[in-house]
Amino acid sequence: MQFKQIVGQHDVKQRLLNSVKENRVSHAQLFLGPEGSGSLALAVAYAQYVSCENRLADDSCGECASCRKYQKLAHPDLHFSYPFFAKHKDDTALTFIEQWRAALLANPYLSLDIWRGYLEAENKQANINIAECHQVIKKLSLKPFESAYKILIMWLPEFLDKEGNALLKIIEEPQPNTLFLLVAQNQDQILNTILSRTQLVKIPPPGYEEVKSFLISAHHQTEHAAGEIAYLSNGNLTEALNMLQQDDNGYHQQFVQWLRLCVTNKGQEVIGFTDGLAKLGRENQKNFLRYGISFIREICLIVSGAGNLVKLPPAELETAEKMAKLITARMAEAIGDELEKAHYHVERNANPKILFLDVSLQLIKILYFKTFPTGAQYIPT
Known part of the structure; x- marks a missing residue:
């Protein structure tokens, strides 16, 4: 070495x-x-x-x-x-x-x-x-x-x-x-x-640009794919290399689609979408949720006026800025909490079909009905 x-x-x-x-x-x-x-x-x-x-x-x-x-x-x-x-x-x-x-x-x-x-x-x-x-x-x-x-x-x-x-x-x-x-x-x-x-x-941990350059030069990833993996791995090259073995890393479009279905409360489409998530495989499910947690965190930064700290690629940043106009800080924190719990349960081999349907229902409650879990401490709207 x-x-x-x-x-x-x-x-x-x-x-x-x-x-x-x-x-x-x-x-x-x-x-x-x-x-x-x-x-x-x-x-x-x-x-x-x-x-x-x-x-x-x-x-x-x-x-x-x-x-x-x-x-x-x-x-x-x-x-x-x-x-x-x-x-x-x-x-x-x-x-x-x-x-x-x-x-x-x-x-x-x-x-x-x-x-x-x-x-x-x-x-x-x-x-x-x-x-x-x-x-x-x-x-x-x-x-x-x-x-x-x-x-x-x-x-x-x-x-x-x-x-x-x-x-x-x-x-x-x-x-x-x-x-x-x-x-x-x-x-x-x-x-x-x-x-x-x-x-x-x-x-x-190595920086975002260092991980991205490594993935492009050593593993022949496209700039978009390398950027997404570098962002998602957050400086952990063990995770970045593991993600290369997964079938698909296009988590951004999937996650945004999920939020849109939940914010409009399209019940039947939500069920069909969660069935697709259940078939991703455990590692891809974990990466999908990890991306969602990171994306919601960036929205929190935009909502709180710290947009200069956001590290998203341009196209994803544009989406995050649009969503920040619809999602309050309280909503973002509640969503992040639900995604963290889901990631925990995926790691412990929960039934993915039941798990993702349950999380979807929780997101609908937060985004569509604007109701929040009781007992949790969320910052004011």
């Missing part, structure tokens, strides 16, 4: 490059970024750069013996630790290393759900067990085999329970030329004893 293969993150890349050039490589670092930000890919690219035999000014060479091994994730001085679904108490990350390499090489923007698909997870809970902690200590107690550094990348240290305290000594006093790179999404779930011993590297 090279830095040039990672979308955006120019400032973070420059900071990592400078730490090597200025010989300020901290032995324990925490790459903290939300899902889809590329934090894991950055950690691997950083490790490859540190180990490269012919470093360039802005990246590893990609051609030396070390880089070639890194590109296969098979360098003898590169080690990984990650959550897994143990079948036996003695299972460690090494038990699943072939699946791990296949998953990470296929998608550097790996998520726990994608990783679960490579394993026989059943209903087991993922964790990093005490056997894995002992294995990490054993790996890092040895000297580097080929490179100047021995490097361990731990993905999602949030899954370390109190057993993680076994790693404190090796993190605080590692062997010379040993790097410990943790890649996390939620700082609050990491053991404080580990957190206090690492140098923080914050990784923001």
